[in-house]
Amino acid sequence: MCLAIPGKILSIQGDEPMTRKGRVSFDGVVKEVHLGYVPDAQIGDYVNVHVGFAISVINETEAKEIYGLLGEMEAATRKRMKK
């Protein structure tokens, strides 16, 4: 139920922050999504969408960090093996 699907904002309609909507592409499938809870979201941003509402703008920098920790772990393993 708490599933949220990432999609890319293609266009935004409306100026009122709490009621604006956007067309969001989920790998090519385009749906209208409420953007009232992501007032800073802009065209081109990826948003997590749950029951028709965007609940967050996906932070791409943070998304890459998962591989950063992986790098740290591998470095630590190599260090242990050298000992």
Add this chain to the structure above:
Amino acid sequence: MKFDRDFRDASAVKKYIQAVHEITDQPWTIMEICGGQTHAFLRYGIDALLPEEISLLHGPGCPVCVTPVEKIDKAIYLASQRDIILCSFGDMVRVPGSDEDLLSVKSKGGNIRIVYSPTDALTIAEEHPHKQVVFFGIGFETTAPANAMAVLQAEAKQLDNFSLLSSQVLVPPAMEAILSSGTNMVNGFLAAGHVCTVMGYHEYIPIAEKYQSPVVVTGFEPLDLVQGVYLCVRQLQDKCFGVENQYKRSVTKEGNRPAQRTLQKVYKVVDQKWRGIGIIPQSGLALQDEFAQFDAEKKFDLGHISARENQECLSGLVLQGRNKPHECPNFGTRCTPEHPLGATMVSSEGACAAYYRYRVEG
């Protein structure tokens, strides 16, 4: 970056699994809160790759599963009335009430519409001004802002034929109920990434400290889950009991403020009954008095409807992590997704359905 495929990278997942093996030297029990995480663990077989010392318990984070039977009976009553259209998320229509489910009411002519979003129910209300439209608004903190927005929009549009049959639950009080029970086996938690996307994770800091139980806010893709387990085990091994955020691409400490403001405006925190578990203090949301006109229970005077729990179903124990689905004598025999005894076998997030789908059917 692809936000799904990049997080299913098998070689990266294997490296995290290897790292979990390297740091684990004693038994730990970890509970993932969200049913979506349960399904992902089983779907990708991640639980089987973890060290045998790590035991996963599946938490209560399936809103369909914890919606009390009497709410379903109330929905069935409403759907059986000639002048009412009941709108529901698809998962709810096959959950057994005391005597039947919503789908069987629909087959007898009940006007039930399956909708994707609460605002779809608003559209139906606008299109049918001579009918009463009730939205069966269930969910955790993730879904509550959408349900709340439907109420605000109904108010703005002066829709007097729209109301909400509400069953809204909150995660942190349920975690505390599990941790404070005498039978608790959980050492650490993977918190639900999308609940925290809305609420942030400051609520979990006092819980982690009080019960000395690390909490890792975790996403839903395989790489998220193995990293969540790694961070949780690392804290347990180091005797740390803090809150860590694995799902940083969506979750901030303070969460989604506009959504929280809407929740505060529309809802108040109340004691809430959870199916199979009972009443957990201050664990639910009910409409504020100023929105009483949108409360279906008041509008249609549903207080007289009571319910019977199926005594054969162990879902309450499964939801608290006290039993695994396959430990139930009815699992896969008298209880299957086609003929479920309880909600955990119905929902696409229910633990019993996950075990049946990925372990029995393969």
